[in-house]
Structures are given as structure tokens and as C-alpha cells.
Amino acid sequence: MRVLGIETSCDETAIAVVDDGRAVLSNTIASQVHLHERFGGVVPEVASRAHLENFNPLLELSLKEAGVTLGEIEGVAVTIGPGLVGALLVGIAAGKSLALALDLPFIGVNHLEGHIFANVLESGPIEEPYVAFVVSGGHTMLVHVPQALTYEILGQTLDDAAGEAFDKVARFLGLGFPGGPALDELARKGDPNAVRFPRAVTDRRFDFSLSGLKTAVVRHIKAERASGRETPVQDLAASFQEAVVEVQVDKTIAAARETGVRTVALGGGVVANSRLRRLLAERATSEGLRLLVPSPELCTDNGAMIACAGHFRLMRGERTPLDVGASPGLALH
Amino acid sequence: MLVVAIETSTPHSTVALGNEQGIIGSTMLSRGRANHEVVVPAINHLLQWAEVRPSSLGGIAVGLGPGLFTGMRVGIATGKTLAQALGVPIVGLASLDVLAFSARYCRRLICAAIDAKRGELFSALYRPVPGGVARQTPFEAAKPAHLTAELESRPEDILVVGTGALVYRRELEEAGNHVEFASPAWAYPAATSLVELAIPRLLREDYDRLYDLQPHYLRKSDAEIAWDKRRRTG
Ligand SMILES: [Zn+2]
Numbered sequence: 001m002r003v004l005g006i007e008t009s010c011d012e013t014a015i016a017v018v019d020d021g022r023a024v025l026s027n028t029i030a031s032q033v034h035l036h037e038r039f040g041g042v043v044p045e046v047a048s049r050a051h052l053e054n055f056n057p058l059l060e061l062s063l064k065e066a067g068v069t070l071g072e073i074e075g076v077a078v079t080i081g082p083g084l085v086g087a088l089l090v091g092i093a094a095g096k097s098l099a100l101a102l103d104l105p106f107i108g109v110n111h112l113e114g115h116i117f118a119n120v121l122e123s124g125p126i127e128e129p130y131v132a133f134v135v136s137g138g139h140t141m142l143v144h145v146p147q148a149l150t151y152e153i154l155g156q157t158l159d160d161a162a163g164e165a166f167d168k169v170a171r172f173l174g175l176g177f178p179g180g181p182a183l184d185e186l187a188r189k190g191d192p193n194a195v196r197f198p199r200a201v202t203d204r205r206f207d208f209s210l211s212g213l214k215t216a217v218v219r220h221i222k223a224e225r226a227s228g229r230e231t232p233v234q235d236l237a238a239s240f241q242e243a244v245v246e247v248q249v250d251k252t253i254a255a256a257r258e259t260g261v262r263t264v265a266l267g268g269g270v271v272a273n274s275r276l277r278r279l280l281a282e283r284a285t286s287e288g289l290r291l292l293v294p295s296p297e298l299c300t301d302n303g304a305m306i307a308c309a310g311h312f313r314l315m316r317g318e319r320t321p322l323d324v325g326a327s328p329g330l331a332l333h
Numbered sequence: 334m335l336v337v338a339i340e341t342s343t344p345h346s347t348v349a350l351g352n353e354q355g356i357i358g359s360t361m362l363s364r365g366r367a368n369h370e371v372v373v374p375a376i377n378h379l380l381q382w383a384e385v386r387p388s389s390l391g392g393i394a395v396g397l398g399p400g401l402f403t404g405m406r407v408g409i410a411t412g413k414t415l416a417q418a419l420g421v422p423i424v425g426l427a428s429l430d431v432l433a434f435s436a437r438y439c440r441r442l443i444c445a446a447i448d449a450k451r452g453e454l455f456s457a458l459y460r461p462v463p464g465g466v467a468r469q470t471p472f473e474a475a476k477p478a479h480l481t482a483e484l485e486s487r488p489e490d491i492l493v494v495g496t497g498a499l500v501y502r503r504e505l506e507e508a509g510n511h512v513e514f515a516s517p518a519w520a521y522p523a524a525t526s527l528v529e530l531a532i533p534r535l536l537r538e539d540y541d542r543l544y545d546l547q548p549h550y551l552r553k554s555d556a557e558i559a560w561d562k563r564r565r566t567g
Contacts, residue, residue, distance in 0.1 A: 038560065045402065045554035052406045056413050057544050070418055086403045089369055093410040096373035101387045101418035322377060325370040 005307025008091030009083025016303030017066035021311035025066035077310020080108035081330030088326035115267030136268030137163030155206025190238030334391035338527035341408035342400025345521035394531030399455035446497030484508035
């Protein structure tokens with residue numbers, strides 16, 4: 001089954017064609033980073049405008065790259081949440097229109113489920129049960145997947161998503177937007193033990209909190225600047241990153257232990273972080289866990305992961321009615 | 334030629350199906366809030382009731398605003414993608430033009446005014462002419478006081494029509510008693526009018542380029558406005 005996947009939940013307009021939930025025939029993205037750069041973050045109205053401008057030419061491009069015509073598409077999968085409501089609505093309206101015009105089955109996909117399914121594109125269906133750790137600009141979430149397409153949230157962020165915290169600290173260090181990749185790059189040259197930043201403690205074992213750490217970093221830098229001392233910026237970046245990643249890795253491993261799973265799947269843009277990948281790989285190996293990590297282009301938001309998740313739902317006979325709306329706070333369950 | 338028209342730039346979501354002979358069917362839903370999710374199902378119902386297959390459509394018409402940003406985008410994304418998927422031409426028409434067109438049988442000067450939120454109105458003035466209306470002023474985004482002053486300065490009788498007239502009636506009434514207000518039933522740009530306006534354009538192949546078709550925003554995003562302000566003062 002050839003499924004067209006549409007993703008417009010944040011600042012990437014993405015369309016892909018995926019065959020049988022596995023073969024990525026095309027995975028095209030119109031990035032808007034340059035539009036949001038000067039604002040230091042994603043501006044919803046700017047994102048929505050760009051989605052509408054980008055969508056139709058991108059559809060043509062995606063079909064061309066896939067070497068298929070619209071008549072050869074057999075299903076339409078669209079992100080319906082969570083995300084920015086105005087941004088989601090552009091992709092949803094377009095996806096419904098395609099389903100109506102071409103009389104195709106239509107399925108609304110949860111963006112977070114899409115991030116987990118990015119693994120399926122490269123490694124095939126993930127054997128349940130497993131634990132997924134989704135970490136991106138908008139989300140930090142530990143999920144237990146006891147059986148196919150069933151999700152139990154073990155914990156999530158109580159304040160900032162990891163990517164958000166990376167961006168904010170990067171901005172404070174003068175690294176520009178988006179700051180995550182720049183901070184990662186800089187941290188490679190730094191000493192992660194230069195400053196011992198606090199590791200967040202939360203009431204519920206698998207929840208995350210980063211606001212305290214963020215404040216601690218800002219306070220530390222201000223205090224140093226005031227006293228004329230200055231820790232090298234790469235050491236600050238490495239120390240901050242270490243504090244974030246260490247907690248994430250500890251909790252992910254603990255979640256796998258507690259649920260007794262043998263597989264951990266990662267997803268989301270922050271998975272591109274080299275320190276997170278390395279530390280988690282080390283710990284997974286010593287625990288005898290199988291670790292699934294999508295390649296970087298499938299970690300960031302893309303249409304292929306939506307087409308893939310949509311494929312498996314469509315194959316189960318699921319359909320979403322055409323009067324579905326956008327769900328900015330859509331939960332995974 | 335069968336045409337589907339979509340107009341969603343006000344809280345009234347309206348869709349119509351028609352041809353050269355007239356309107357075959359239309360829907361309108363206004364719940365006082367956005368009705369984005371009903372647009373595609375409404376088209377689906379109209380086509381089914383009329384026993385028309387999507388592939389029999391000859392063209393698509395969309396309202397381009399100015400109006401509510403999210404609503405405009407949903408309507409335009411729907412229209413553009415239908416046109417692309419069906420391989421049919423598309424025409425876009427300004428929602429203020431569509432709104433004024435519905436009031437074309439009055440003898441007065443017509444002021445079409447759509448609520449722009451943020452305490453503003455989108456508006457333009459029209460003169461009834463045989464077969465339709467002729468726009469006299471450019472589209473404008475302004476405070477009601479600005480439009481009131483404009484109406485006050487005009488000596489002739491004026492009919493104000495649109496969601497903006499409903500929201501800011503009290504302010505606009507101060508322009509004088511040469512200003513009359515159209516009934517709320519005429520307050521939204523109707524997809525039925527859009528069909529009527531679009532068919533002549535489709536017949537003479539005066540199409541819009543699909544990829545170029547964009548809403549009439551008339552206003553930057555709040556973030557861009559704040560940015561510009563910071564740059565001017567900073
Ligand atoms: Zn994402």
C-alpha cells in the first residue's frame with residue numbers, strides 16, 4: 001500500500017510517499033528555520049503562512065521524487081496533533097481534500113506515534129513490548145508499548161521539552177537558533193565535568209523537569225560574569241548537556257528495567273544529540289537491551305514517519321472521518 | 334461547468350456547488366467560532382446529494398480574504414489541493430468583493446467590512462454597476478474610527494455590509510444617518526456568490542496560478558509587527 005504522509009505540526013512542511021510502511025519512496029521537507037531564526041523560536045502565524053505557501057509545490061515534488069502519480073497513491077495519513085493548531089490545520093485541510101478528490105482512505109496520525117514509527121522505516125516492525133523515549137523541541141516522553149499501537153505514558157516533561165531547554169540555553173550562550181545542534185557541536189570540545197549542574201528530581205520517577213536546570217545555568221553564568229571569572233563556553237555547554245542527558249538516560253534505562261522490556265526505541269529531533277546517542281548506546285549494551293535509533297533525517301519531523309504509522313493503522317482497517325479537527329494537545333494512548 | 338466554491342474567511346463556513354445555470358446546492362454553518370473541520374465534509378455531502386463525482390468538477394473557486402487568518406488558510410488549502418488533485422483550474426476572489434457582490438441590487442454606495450479582530454476592520458467601498466459591483470477603494474485594515482471618518486466624509490447614502498458592520502455598528506453609526514446597515518443575513522461572503530463570480534472567469538480561462546494563490550493577509554503576524562517596532566526604536 002502506497003501511503004502519502006503529511007506533517008505540518010510545527011515548522012517543517014513535510015510530505016512523503018511510503019510503500020508498505022517500509023520503503024521510503026520520497027521524503028521531502030520544506031524547512032522554515034530561516035523564517036523563525038530572527039525571532040529566536042517558532043512563531044505560529046509565520047509557520048502557518050509558510051505551510052500554506054509550501055504545501056502544493058512540495059506535494060508535486062514529493063510525487064516526482066517518488067516516481068508516482070497521485071492516481072497511484074492508496075491512502076492519506078496526516079498529523080492531527082499534538083502541535084500548533086493553525087499549522088496542523090493546513091496539513092489536515094490538504095490531506096482531507098486529497099482523500100476526497102481521489103476517494104482514498106484517510107487516517108489522522110498522532111505526531112508522537114510518528115516519531116516512534118520512524119524506527120520501523122529502518123528496522124521493520126518493532127517487537128512488543130518495548131519502551132520508547134521521544135525527545136524533541138516540543139516533547140520529552142517515556143512510553144511503554146505493551147502491544148501494537150497501544151501506549152502507556154510512563155512520564156513526561158513537567159515544564160520545558162528538552163529541545164526547548166537546549167534552544168534557550170544556546171540563546172543565552174549566544175549560539176543562535178535553533179541552538180540544539182550548535183550546542184551539541186560546542187559541547188564536544190568541552191569538559192562535561194567542568195560545572196556540576198543539578199540533576200532534576202521529580203515526584204514521579206519518570207517525569208522530567210528542566211526549568212530548575214535552566215535557571216541554574218543562567219544564574220551560574222551571570223554570577224561568573226559579575227565576578228569576572230569565566231568558564232569556557234564549551235565547558236558550560238558540555239556540563240549543561242551532561243546534566244540533561246544523564247537524567248534522560250538514567251530514566252530511560254530505569255523504565256526499561258521496571259517494565260521488563262528488552263527493546264528501547266528512540267524518536268524525535270533531540271535524538272540527533274551525539275552525547276545522548278553515545279551514552280544511551282553504552283548503557284543499553286551493558287544492560288543487554290536492544291536500542292533502536294533512527295538516522296538523523298528520520299529523527300526530525302518528517303512525512304515518512306507519519307505515512308508509516310498511518311500505514312499500520314490503515315492496515316488494521318482504521319479510518320478517520322473527514323470532519324476530524326486539529327488536536328493541539330493530542331495525547332498518546 | 335461544475336464548480337465548487339469555498340469561503341471561510343469569516344466564522345461562517347460556506348461551500349457551494351453550481352454551474353452556469355445557477356446554484357445546485359450550498360451549505361453554511363456558523364457557530365460563532367471557527368468551523369474549519371466542516372469544510373471538506375460539506376463539499377463531500379454536496380457532491381453526494383447532487384450525485385456528482387469529484388472528477389466531474391470543472392473548476393474550484395476560493396475566497397482569499399481578507400478575514401480570519403486560520404479560516405482563510407483552511408479554505409485556500411482545501412481549494413488548492415482539490416484543484417491540484419483533480420487537475421482542474423482554480424480562481425481566487427477577494428472575500429470583500431464577494432461580500433459586496435451580494436448587495437449589488439441596492440442603489441447606495443456599498444461598504445463591505447469584515448471583522449479583522451484586534452480591534453480592526455478589513456474594508457473597501459464599492460459602487461453597484463450593471464452585473465455586479467466596482468471597487469472604489471483599495472482593501473484596508475484599520476480601526477473602526479478610521480472607517481467611520483471615511484463614511485462621514487462621503488455625501489451619498491451608504492450601505493454597510495459584513496461581520497465588521499455587526500461588531501462595530503455603534504461606532505460606524507456615528508458617521509451619520511446616511512449610513513444604513515444590511516441585515517445579519519448578508520453579513521458574510523457567501524460561496525453562492527463566489528460561484529457566480531467565478532464561472533465567467535473560468536469560462537474565459539482567466540485562471541489563477543495554483544502555486545501563487547495566497548490569502549490577502551493585509552497585516553503581518555504579531556511577531557513581525559513587534560520585530561519591526563523593535564528595529565525602528567532600537
Ligand atoms: Zn516532532
